[in-house]
Amino acid sequence: AEKGRKVEKPWLGAKLEAMTRDFAEGLGLDRVSGAVVTRLYDKGPGADAGLQAGDVITHVDGVEVVDARAVYYRLMTKGIGRTARLTVIRNKKPVDIEMPLVAAPKPGKGDAKNLSGNHPLDGARISNILPSVADEFNLDQTDGVVVTSVRDGSLAQQFGFQPGDVIVAIGKKKIANVDDADQALATRQQLWQISVKRVNRVLQLQIPSW
Numbered sequence: 001a002e003k004g005r006k007v008e009k010p011w012l013g014a015k016l017e018a019m020t021r022d023f024a025e026g027l028g029l030d031r032v033s034g035a036v037v038t039r040l041y042d043k044g045p046g047a048d049a050g051l052q053a054g055d056v057i058t059h060v061d062g063v064e065v066v067d068a069r070a071v072y073y074r075l076m077t078k079g080i081g082r083t084a085r086l087t088v089i090r091n092k093k094p095v096d097i098e099m100p101l102v103a104a105p106k107p108g109k110g111d112a113k114n115l116s117g118n119h120p121l122d123g124a125r126i127s128n129i130l131p132s133v134a135d136e137f138n139l140d141q142t143d144g145v146v147v148t149s150v151r152d153g154s155l156a157q158q159f160g161f162q163p164g165d166v167i168v169a170i171g172k173k174k175i176a177n178v179d180d181a182d183q184a185l186a187t188r189q190q191l192w193q194i195s196v197k198r199v200n201r202v203l204q205l206q207i208p209s210w
Contacts, residue, residue, distance in 0.1 A: 011104035013044015016068035041131035049099035059087035104132030123154020169195040
């Protein structure tokens with residue numbers, strides 16, 4: 001990125017995973033290197049440029065990338081507004097793809113909210129799981145809401161909530177969006193029961209009212 005240019009992670013619109021020996025064998029590849037495209041979001045920049053699920057990204061602008069982190073690093077240093085050349089292995093053959101680097105679309109007014117009140121999530125900011133948000137937090141799902149930040153010293157921080165936590169249910173109410181969460185938190189409970197998906201585990205939190 002140029003000096004003075006804001007460093008912002010370009011939105012790929014795809015979920016990348018590190019190459020494993022099993023992946024390599026399944027794709028008929030000799031080397032355990034690169035990043036595997038495991039999912040694409042409709043109308044995202046990756047899909048628009050021609051990326052396909054199953055592609056293995058091996059180079060960005062001619063520089064070898066060994067894993068997903070290296071791909072994002074190369075794209076981020078190139079910068080929003082530029083075009084990157086991705087070299088992928090598809091059907092055991094290299095394919096070059098030109099992809100414009102764009103910022104992730106910002107959530108709309110009703111897509112995110114700072115939570116406050118007499119409940120355990122006071123001080124957390126939550127968002128609907130839009131494709132760009134799922135990309136940022138490496139989420140597989142679209143159900144629930146994700147915690148995008150937690151204010152220092154807040155109740156949410158004290159109770160251990162972290163950015164990337166997906167709130168799946170509050171009490172008996174399944175949470176599909178920000179409005180659902182807001183409504184479920186509006187009624188004070190004697191015992192708060194909150195289902196949280198963190199990475200690959202679902203935590204069943206029980207927090208007594210205070």
